[in-house]
Amino acid sequence: MAGKTKDEILHDHNKDGIDRRGFLKCMAWAGTGAFCVMKGGVLKSYSMSRLPEMNPGHMKGELSFVQISDSHMGFNKAANPDVAATLQAAVDKINSLSIHPEFLLHTGDVSHLSKPEEFDTVSQILNGAAAKDVFFVPGEHDVLNDDGKDYFDRFGKGAQPGGWYSFEKKGVHFIGLVNVMNLKAGGLGTLGREQLEWLEKDVKNLKSSTPIVVFAHIPLWTVYPEWGWGTDDSAQALAYLKKFGSVTVLNGHIHQTMQKVEGNVTFHTACSTAFPQPKPGEARSPGPMKVPAEKLRNLLGITDVNYIRGHHALAVVDSTLG
């Protein structure tokens, strides 16, 4: 990016390697989401940070929505002491768009510790977004107690007993899946037989020209099994979607943007509005990544999500299917 100033620590008051200016920049990074536009049955997604430079005319379509993820309300450690502020930053970005999304999709880890007040804070903040609805799927942090009772009481209305559901918007079929319950030792995410049977029936009678958007927390393709970044039985789910010409899968959980195309299916993962996580294998564990000031510039080039300098992880800015 032209004209970028050099990042350096000016006043390291807390000795944590992040000065206030750097932190604010980090917040700018963290406050992103993906703006998705369905045009002619094909879904394109744009990093919200890039939108100000784009021509809104190019982004008109039959349907637009925003995906946000991993707000982790309640997290307060060094990687981000104020996750409410960064979520608010994401909402502010949404509200500043010239095209308002019809709705928001939150791909899970709404809360950090499944506490009622954490869920309520997120609902409150998202109520300020200029979108008519918010649809949620749970992350593993949302279902820590009582099989996720506090989460499902708030965000599971109208869903199947297991929490999965589908709905239509302008001819696009959206499917919210739950792959964070009953996780087995040593395993990955899991959908389970009941949910797979429901999915098969749910899409059975849809025309193959119906655009499909599936959203779930843990990636439905194997990003990095060593860190649990995958779903044990997603292959079966994808088999039920084979007949469709346009399938988009939207996931969260890994706190970074990745994209993969496999035939007629495009997979996207979203950034977290709370804190970044390391790229696969680049750290000992997938924990919250504290970002020292000198690295911020790289992450921030981001501003567009395509900051990931030359690494294998593809950062998506525009995506088309097929």
Added chain:
Amino acid sequence: MRKCVFMASVMIAAVMGLGGIQPKYNRIIASAQEKPPSTAEVKIDNFSFGPAAITIPAGTTVTWINRDDIPHTVVSTEKAFKSKVLDTDEKFSYTFTKSGEYPYFCSIHPKMTGKVIVR
């Protein structure tokens, strides 16, 4: 009268003297019977249990302490024990009375596994 008082004083002194001996006697008995209970500690950090496998005698109390900046749980795969969600610095303890192998994992991050072997 003086003799009575004297006798009473002697008796009181004697009782108190015995009383003085009793606690010492109890302490000697106690130290012969009690062993300090065995304890062991497992640290949770960087999405792993350390040490991942421990071997302990029956009767040991194992305490897991979460030093990670992310919450974790300690859940026995055979349903022998299950902690609540442990945030940073929170602990969970379980006393293993029966010998055997007890594999466990973190139910939030199931790739994290560990084992307690009780002899």
